[in-house]
Amino acid sequence: MKKKFQILLVLILCTRLTAINDNLIISESFPPKLSEFGFFLDDSAQIPHENVIPYELISTLFSDYSYKQRWVYVPNNKKAQYEENWVFNFPVGSALIKTFYYPVDERNPDLGMNLLETRLLLRKENGWEAVSYAWNEEQNEAYKKVAGKTINVSWTDFMGNDRDVRYRVPNVNQCKECHAAQDKITPIGPKARNLNKKFEFNDGEFNQLTYWMNRQIIDDYPMELVSPVDWTDESQNINDRVRSYLDVNCGHCHSPTGNANSTGLYLHLDETRDIHLGLYKKPVATGRGSGGLKYSIVPGKPDESILLHRMISLDPGVMMPESGRALSHTEAVDMVREWILVMED
Amino acid sequence: MINPGDNAQEELQEALILMSEGDTLLIKSGYYLFEDGLSLDVDNVSIIGEGLDKTILDFKNQQSGAQGFLVTSNKVTLKDFAILDAKGDALKVIGSKSINMINLRTEWTGGPKSTNGAYGFYPVESEDVLIDGCVAIGASDAGIYVGQSKNIIVRNSIAQYNVAGIEIENSYYADVYNNLASHNTGGILIFDLPDLPQQGGHHIRVFDNKSIDNDTDNFAPEGNIVGEVPRGTGIIIMANSDVEVFNNEMSGNGTVNLSIVSYSDETDDPNYYPHPRRIQVHNNIYGPVGFDPDVETGDLAKALYEISDGNMPDIFWDGVVPISQMIFGQPDDDKLKVDENSDVSFLTISPIKYMLGFSNPIRTEKKEFKGVINPLEPIVIDGI
Numbered sequence: 197m198k199k200k201f202q203i204l205l206v207l208i209l210c211t212r213l214t215a216i217n218d219n220l221i222i223s224e225s226f227p228p229k230l231s232e233f234g235f236f237l238d239d240s241a242q243i244p245h246e247n248v249i250p251y252e253l254i255s256t257l258f259s260d261y262s263y264k265q266r267w268v269y270v271p272n273n274k275k276a277q278y279e280e281n282w283v284f285n286f287p288v289g290s291a292l293i294k295t296f297y298y299p300v301d302e303r304n305p306d307l308g309m310n311l312l313e314t315r316l317l318l319r320k321e322n323g324w325e326a327v328s329y330a331w332n333e334e335q336n337e338a339y340k341k342v343a344g345k346t347i348n349v350s351w352t353d354f355m356g357n358d359r360d361v362r363y364r365v366p367n368v369n370q371c372k373e374c375h376a377a378q379d380k381i382t383p384i385g386p387k388a389r390n391l392n393k394k395f396e397f398n399d400g401e402f403n404q405l406t407y408w409m410n411r412q413i414i415d416d417y418p419m420e421l422v423s424p425v426d427w428t429d430e431s432q433n434i435n436d437r438v439r440s441y442l443d444v445n446c447g448h449c450h451s452p453t454g455n456a457n458s459t460g461l462y463l464h465l466d467e468t469r470d471i472h473l474g475l476y477k478k479p480v481a482t483g484r485g486s487g488g489l490k491y492s493i494v495p496g497k498p499d500e501s502i503l504l505h506r507m508i509s510l511d512p513g514v515m516m517p518e519s520g521r522a523l524s525h526t527e528a529v530d531m532v533r534e535w536i537l538v539m540e541d
Numbered sequence: 542m543i544n545p546g547d548n549a550q551e552e553l554q555e556a557l558i559l560m561s562e563g564d565t566l567l568i569k570s571g572y573y574l575f576e577d578g579l580s581l582d583v584d585n586v587s588i589i590g591e592g593l594d595k596t597i598l599d600f601k602n603q604q605s606g607a608q609g610f611l612v613t614s615n616k617v618t619l620k621d622f623a624i625l626d627a628k629g630d631a632l633k634v635i636g637s638k639s640i641n642m643i644n645l646r647t648e649w650t651g652g653p654k655s656t657n658g659a660y661g662f663y664p665v666e667s668e669d670v671l672i673d674g675c676v677a678i679g680a681s682d683a684g685i686y687v688g689q690s691k692n693i694i695v696r697n698s699i700a701q702y703n704v705a706g707i708e709i710e711n712s713y714y715a716d717v718y719n720n721l722a723s724h725n726t727g728g729i730l731i732f733d734l735p736d737l738p739q740q741g742g743h744h745i746r747v748f749d750n751k752s753i754d755n756d757t758d759n760f761a762p763e764g765n766i767v768g769e770v771p772r773g774t775g776i777i778i779m780a781n782s783d784v785e786v787f788n789n790e791m792s793g794n795g796t797v798n799l800s801i802v803s804y805s806d807e808t809d810d811p812n813y814y815p816h817p818r819r820i821q822v823h824n825n826i827y828g829p830v831g832f833d834p835d836v837e838t839g840d841l842a843k844a845l846y847e848i849s850d851g852n853m854p855d856i857f858w859d860g861v862v863p864i865s866q867m868i869f870g871q872p873d874d875d876k877l878k879v880d881e882n883s884d885v886s887f888l889t890i891s892p893i894k895y896m897l898g899f900s901n902p903i904r905t906e907k908k909e910f911k912g913v914i915n916p917l918e919p920i921v922i923d924g925i
Contacts, residue, residue, distance in 0.1 A: 343555035344577070364605050368558050369580035372613070379636065452738070455635065458665050458689050460737045471736055471809065478806070479764050480734060483629070483659020483682045486764035502764065512578075513628035513658055518607035 216245055218271055221289050221318050230314055230329040230338035235269065235293055240336045242295060242311070247272070249411060250397070251404050253390045255427045255440045258525045259296060260361050261353070262312065267293040268386065270413040278416045281466065283383045290319040292383055298351040312347055313365045314338050317375070317383050324381040326371035343367045362522050370519050377453045384448045392423040424465060427531070438535040439465060441528055445517065461492055474503055475539075485514045495539035504532055545571035557581045557588070568622055570595040578606020578627075584615045590622030593646035593676060601626040608633040608658075609647075612640065620644055626651075627658045631680075634664040641671045641925075649679030653702050653760045657681040661703070665689055666739070669922045673697055681760060682767050683708035684725070687715065689739040694920055695720060704761040705730045705770065706752070711740050716920040718749045726759045726838075727767070727774035728752030728794070733781050734766065734804065735813035742781040746917050747789060752776055753828070754793035759838045769839035771796045775830075780804040782818040785917045792828025796835050796842045797853055799825070801877065803861040805840070816862055823880040823914050827855040830886075845888070848895075848903055854888035856881070856907070867893050879910040 216234045220227055230239065237243045244250065248267045256264065269291040270276055276284035286292075295314045300307040311331040317324050329338035330345045344367035350360035375381050391404045405421075408414045424440035425432040447464030449456040454464075459480055462472040471477050474492030479485070479502060487505040494500040506516040507529050515521060543553045543566065553573070556566055562585040570591035575598060581588065590596025600609045609627030612619070615638040623646035624631040631647035634640050647661030661677035664670045665688040675698040677684025684703035687693050693715035699722075700706030706722030708730040709715050722728035729752050733742040752775040761768040770777065773795030778784050779802050791798035799822065804815035831853025836843040845857055856879060862871055879887060887907035894902035 342558045343551050346576075362604060364577070367554055367580070369582045369611070369613070372582060373580075373611075457738055458635070477736065478766070480737065480766075481659065481663070481665070481682070481686070481688055482765060484655060484657070484762045485629070485659070486762050488655075488763040490764045511628065512603055512605050512607060515607075519605060522605065 216247060216269065218289055221269075221271075221291055222320050224320075226316075226318075226325075226327045226340050228340050230316075230340075233291070233316075235267065235291065239338070240311070245269075248291075248293065249408070249413065250395070251386070251391060251408075252393065252395055253385045253444070254393050255390070255424055255444045257384075257445050257520070258528060259520055260363060260523045261359070261525075262296045262298055262363070263309070265295045265297070266385070268408075268413065269293065275413060275415045278388060278414060278418070280418075281387070281389075283385070283387050284414055286319050286383075288319055288321055292317040292386065298349055301352040302354045303352065303356065310349055310351070311335050311338070312349065312363055313341075313345075315366075315371070317381070324375070324383065326375055326381055327368060328365050328371070330365050341365055341367075344370065364519070364522065366519060373455055373519060374448050374517070376455055377448075377451075384444075388417045389421050389423045390444075392421050393426075427528070434531065434535050434538070438532055441531065445528075449517070474501075483513075485516075487514065493536055493539070495541045496537060498533040498536040501536050504529065504536060507532060542567045542569060544569045545573055549573050550575050550577065554579055557583070560586050562586065565589060567591075568596050568598075572597045572599065574599050574602060575609075576602050576604045578603065578608055578611060580606075580611040580613070581617065582613045584617075586614070586616075587618040587620065588622075589618070589620045592621050593623045593644055596622035597625060598622060599625045600628060600631075603628045608663075611635070612637060615639055617641070618643065622646075623648065624661075625649070629658045630660040630663045631658055632662050633660070634667055634670075637664065637667040637670075639669040639922075640664055640667055642673070642675055643671070644674040646676040647678070647680070647684070648676070649681075651679070653679055653681075653704075653757050655681050655760045655762050657760075659683075659765075660686045661700075662686065663688070664693075668692055670694070671922060671925055675699075676701075677706075678702050680704065681762060682765055683730070686710065687712055689737060692920060692922060694922060694925065700725060700728075702757055704757075704759055704767045706755070708732060708767070709742070709745055710734065711737055711742050712745070713739075713741075713743055714920055715745045717745070717747045720750045722750065722752045723754045724757055725755045726757050726761075726772050727770040727777060728755045728791075729776045730767070730770070731776075731778045731781050731784055732766065733779060733813075735808040735810035735815070740810075740813055743783045744917060745781060745784045746919070747776065747784070747786045749788045751790045751792075752794070752798075753790060756793070756795060756833075759835070769841070771835035771838045771842035773797070773833055773835055775799055777802065778817055778820055780815050780817060781820075782814075783917060784817070784819075785821045785823075785914075787822070787824045790826045790828070791855070792826070792830070794830055795833030796831065797845065797857050798827050798830045798855045799857070800841065801856070801858040802841065803859055805859075805861075817858075817877070818875040821878045821880075821914050821917075822856065823878070825881060825885075827881075827885050830855050848890060849888055852886075854886040854905070856885065856887045858887075858889040859892075860890040861892055876912065877910055878912040878914060879907045880912075880914060881907065 271289040274287040345365040427441040442463040443465040451464040565587040608630040649657035659682035680703040683705035684700035706725040775791035775798040
């Protein structure tokens, strides 16, 4: 209790002393150091400025088992507008902030964490721009990396296994590979339907959309939202879980407006046509990515389905997604296998 | 300017990101070994090496990235370098308006293997595409592949030891000329496939090419459409319209020199037309053919071998048209036109007679396909 009070005191004091550098968010270039933005009161402890609001998504993109913390910043007296089936339309000067890290030991959070990178999407006059800052070894500053960076990192997982990965901080172009819709950079996560869940804020537990309304950073959201299910929630229908997973992990490229639209394989939530969802869909320009298999999905036959083959593979010329993954996502592979197995012809 | 060295990968990728419109980046002669794919997203720039045997970008140790080099911007010129042993495609270009690929080489150095990447040159969803003086070797799908694009010139290039040498797929307005396609499984393919954002490939001219000695066993991973191409195929035209094939040399192809076919798999795509229309073939030179038909790969060679009693023709048309046209005949405008020397062999099937079990369902007299050739307009790309 005493500790909490101290943190609160620090927060209040700091809030008075520091300010977010609004000009830097909209300036043409990116500063070399993350701390210059003033998003965090304490960078290495990742304690955000009062106006930098944490959030979570219902289903998230797999990134080699790394953990992610997300925050949103909307400048004072401005609001993001609700868009149906799409991310909120954020005003110029907004920032979406995402830090990637591994806990030293998943079984014991007190052992601390390894900060890898903090990715920013900044809403400038002409649209969104993306950049990543990689944390230094001392873990007290993150530096801009336009060409990306390789970090060899290890951690201990829930089972007590030692894990390691060749983690890739994406370069600016790789950010665009996923965050592009109709040739413009766009956020992927903060759609109203993906935010429609409870979250433990410093001042209590609230539905995130309600909280965003109260903090006056959004103008509106519909009372009745059809949200995707949390794919990890085993009480849910498997089709809903898989479609939710595929939507957030694949649908940003595999949609009619995404980078992979030339494939004709569309995995975003709104797709309903069997052939475009991959059922008995032949590969187009897949090459050896097909693994000698004939169709993206063969109902009842997961091991004859290219989609699963490419989720399992660790070969850069075969694996999907094309970037951001060096490990196989075992839990999701199992789920998709089950989904195809019980799928009716 | 980039020089070889331990940091070349990061330097080159950073330069590709930070360069400004109008810039030219010179990659000095030398050997560059990469662990990650490269990408370019800046408009109006040139990336230039010192020769396709001098500036070598080698991706054999690639750990991430689905292709060697990815381009996603407009008005780009790539010239005078080589991309070797990429894990996926060698050079992929998505959604570019005006992309020039000049004197480049893409190669898998271990010979034809199904573990090689799919495409050497792979522009897709692009417009104003020039591939000139390039060399493509060892792709497990197509050496030079242009997909879902518009306004295309592929010329003066060499494609060898690929499954398909040169493939134009679901594309509009292309000139493919003065190329050499040899020792592939199939030399030049003009294809159209269903269920894609751009389909109905049309207006393709294939001329002054040599598609000769295509004698490499099909090594495409199963599931891919080119996996159906029999070894020893000169040119295939599938489900396109307005294609003119002239002044080419097709020779030394053990199965068939020129094959004109429908897309034969089932599809429910209501917007797809699976049959070739308005194909014109004239003034080509034909050499030895059919001496080693590959009846093991796909259905085409096997069926042709049986129907022709082992006398494989220079030119084959599968004769498949919509059912109404089988009964009432094809509209005159849609008909195949063949105007070749009298010694050029030709074979087509009447599918109805074939299905009804007629003893003689084939026709080999190409005179009935002679008509007035209406030359297609040449492709013009501004500034080329």
